Amino acid sequence: MAPARDSSSLLREAGLRATAARVALLNALCATHKPLKAAELRRSAGRGMDLVTVYRAMDALEKAGLAKRIGVDRTSASWEFAHRAHHHHLVCRGCGELEDVGECAVEGLEKRVLGKSKRFASVSDHSLEFFGTCRDCASAARAA
């Protein structure tokens, strides 16, 4: 999708060195619609690199606001490209299938939540995930 030149610019505009590893990872991230785990990112990057490099690069991309860490899986992290509107996810408890949920009815709530709190000075963001069962898992369960 996004040509390498774009990723390089994005990186430099974000104040990061446009290293080969970061460019490849950012391209991989843009090329797909779904969140990718560290190992998947390395594979998708199509360029040999150490897993440690993936972790360090994703840390950098995350801090720079280019990638967003998704905590949907309890045992491992995944990231998605951050230049997309704020959204949430619908996740299948059976197979991990994941779908974007565009709607966010929570945004206005942050202020109200802060207003009701005595101990907090500010609320900056939130995470919201919906869990359920996808059609495939539902029919598999029915068949069993």
Place this chain on the structure above:
Amino acid sequence: MAPARDSSSLLREAGLRATAARVALLNALCATHKPLKAAELRRSAGRGMDLVTVYRAMDALEKAGLAKRIGVDRTSASWEFAHRAHHHHLVCRGCGELEDVGECAVEGLEKRVLGKSKRFASVSDHSLEFFGTCRDCASAARAA
């Protein structure tokens, strides 16, 4: 708070053996308002037990619906007593300070989210956390 007798009954009503470890853990969980990590639970239980026992017991309590796992900390799980109304949390990015958020404006959304999805058969629940800065961390930051 809850006397040992209560925890034993709760456990047995949930179809679990009321072992000493589980009773102590459930008591510890009821005695506090905040989610506890595995190591904290063991300490609070006031009774020597292996960490493995904590994990296995919390698994059991969770499946039985007596405890709820909280995923607020990326590096470790914590649990809170489950016999409380559905609620969410406000978490301090600085120190981990945590506060209950009673309000849930999301409940009605589950149906709408399911309605908009083509690949999902059902939505069973959701997780919602608010992140921000507590007053202490805010003034500490100001002082620095």
Place this chain on the structure above:
DNA sequence: TCCCTATTGCAAATGACTTGCATAAGCATA
């Protein structure tokens, strides 16, 4: 092109959680 500094690879360390197996309780029953 040169130099300084940020980044990478490799190897080793962490740390939360799991698993296997033998022993010690629960608790239903007699």
Place this chain on the structure above:
DNA sequence: TATGCTTATGCAAGTCATTTGCAATAGGGA
């Protein structure tokens, strides 16, 4: 209350994602 089957626990070892230390390498401004 004693018995016996079944499940829970302790201990030791294993797993696995993620982190850290350090020397070698490669961005990119001058």
